[in-house]
Amino acid sequence: MIRVLVMSGPNLNLLGGREPDVYGTTSLGDIEAALSSRAAELDAQVSFAQSNHEGVLIDALQAADGQYDAVVFNPGAFTHYSYAIRDAVASVSVPVIEVHLSNISARESFRSVSVIAPVCAGQISGFGAASYVLGLEAAVDLGRSA
Ligand code: DQA
Secondary structure (H helix, E strand, O other): OOEEEEEEOOOHHHOOOOOHHHHOOOOHHHHHHHHHHHHHHOOOEEEEEEOOOHHHHHHHHHHHEOOEOEEEEEOHHHHHOOHHHHHHHHHOOOOEEEEEOOOHHHOOHHHHOOOOHHHOOEEEEOOOOHHHHHHHHHHHHHHHHO
């Protein structure tokens, strides 16, 4: 069975109440429930991790290597400047799919740069909570074709 880890970075624990005009009203718990249902339909196994701390996210990525077939990762604001997270993604062999609720290319100019994207398998951005589900589907496809 394909094993997927879904990771969320800083402030994503506040989804549902955080800037709802940008990120919608769906909570992270609701997103995780939708991912669990979709994973069951796909006959895949999904686990979740969220942290507001860069080092904790790096530790989780390193620990995921060899334990999961793919990682779906919303690094939050770290997307735009964390070379440490970029290096962690580049250092592990598990493929990482970057996801964003908002379309990061259509917002402030600092958000249009992802320092993580060049070392990811791909990026999904702009579909709200569905970005995570699309990321899971891509992760399962990747895992099956590996
Ligand atoms: C985000 C986009 C980032 O720019 C922002 O800092 C976030 C959320 C998204 O999912 O759209 O925290 O990653």
